[in-house]
Amino acid sequence: MDELDRRIINQLQGGFPVSERPFSEAGERLGTTESELITRLRCMLDDGLLTRFGPMYHAENMGGAVSLCAMKVPLARFDDVAGQVNAFPEVAHNYQRDHEMNMWFVLATETPDQLAVTLQKIEQLTGIPVFNLPKQEEFYVGLHFQV
């Protein structure tokens, strides 16, 4: 990763233009050419330095429902329960964390009703209570990931 890659990561986390030649426009701001910018993005995506490139959609603003959920899973059953939870397509991310509340997953559904239903299904299937922790307010979701 060189200076240009760093500049791309630091400056292009938002504001990608909507125009006929957006890579040319963005490239100019970054001090590079249209084709070089495209090449760098392709490389960083292939190398996994970037997760994706494009519009980041706001699930709730599109009518969908998203929530963070947590469970206290007995360690002896952890992998089995992880498998059960992961099998739901509505589970977008699932992390193990070092706390008694040790399984943390994001549920994303097309409607709020579906979210409640999915949560209930997970509880019924695993026999473990699911704590629903939806965001009630969001405080400045930072763009600033700097390398």
Next chain:
Amino acid sequence: MAGDVISPVELDRRIVMATQAGLPLDVRPYHWLAAELGVDAETVMERFRVMLADGRIRRSGVVPNHYRLGYSANGMSVWDVSDEDIRAIGSQVGELDIVSHCYHRPRRMPDWPYNLFAMVHGHSQAEVRDKVSHIAQLLGDKVRQHDVLFSTRILKKTGLRIGGQ
């Protein structure tokens, strides 16, 4: 295009489905999309502008993989602050450049007493704990208790997909 009228709602849905995984790396990405969808490029660009303006698109650009970029410690700091203070404290914490996401979430007593969540990334757990201490110092006695939970395993990471597959 003759004979093929798509409503804005339907067109937006198709644009979202076509770009959820990303924007095409083509010199004219919106023109490329328009050709795929059978509409004209100006219409596609207009829909993007509308969705950016009304917040359906949060932002458009690169999504760095903080894990691959060395920020392998992913600390979810959680805080118990009074309900009266939550908005002021949340705003204060959310603006810190060491915090990437900050939310007010409900307590679930007695199992979960925390109502403020702030994601803190670092190169190591020690670095994250250090950053969390700074936040605790900043907040002083406005915080009744706090903790930081590290992810020990990524169990699944497929990302949000709207509209079904």
